[in-house]
Amino acid sequence: MGKFKEASLKAFRGAVGQIVISGPATLYRFSGHPKGIGEWWISEDVFMMIYNESRDQTYAAGPNTSKAGFRRLYRKYLSVSLDWNDLENFFRMDIPAGASATGWRGDVKDQSIVSDDGQAEYEIKISGRLPGGVEQLFLEQYDLAWIRRVSF
Known part of the structure; x- marks a missing residue:
């Protein structure tokens, strides 16, 4: 199974x-790592779905709210608990023609707004769930040269 462990199935x-995933293809992720290294990614289709929904919801409030709206929906649909990722660093992976990445694909499971570990660490109790539901990708093999940080 490579890097994919039984614990990954819980997501x-x-x-x-x-x-x-054969190139050309584009994937996206938020990461706490300054170079975007990590296994969890989304397809361009999922990115566009979240992006378009965030634009629809924030248009009346003005253009400066779209970044916050996108992050809020990304957290909701990908069930990213508040203590797992601050969603500040956004990355794009461009898989070139003739190359490929390998991994696993499935729908995101719901998660707690703050993970059990986070609630214990910060001595807080927050109830509620992030619903998940979109497709996520767990990549085991890809070239780090394909990743670049992008402004969002």
């Missing part, structure tokens, strides 16, 4: 399948 709801 998925329903069936999980192995994938090969």
Whole structure:
């Protein structure tokens, strides 16, 4: 299974399948790592769905709110608990033609707004769930040269 461990299955709801993503393809992620290194990514289709929904919800409030709206919906649909990622660093992976990345694909499972570990560490109790539901990708093999930080 490579880097994919039984613990990774807890982040998925329903069936999980192995994938090969052949380039050209573009993937996205928020990361706490300054170079964007990490396994969890989303497809361009999922990115555009979240982006378009965030624009629709924030248009009346003005253009400066779209970044916050996108981050809020990203957290909601990808079930990113508040203590897991601050969603400040945004990255794009461009898989070139002739290359491929491998991993796993499945729908995001709901998660606590703050993880159990986070609630214990910060001595807080926050109830509520992030619903998840979109497709997420867990990549085991890709080239770090394909990743670049992008402004968002």
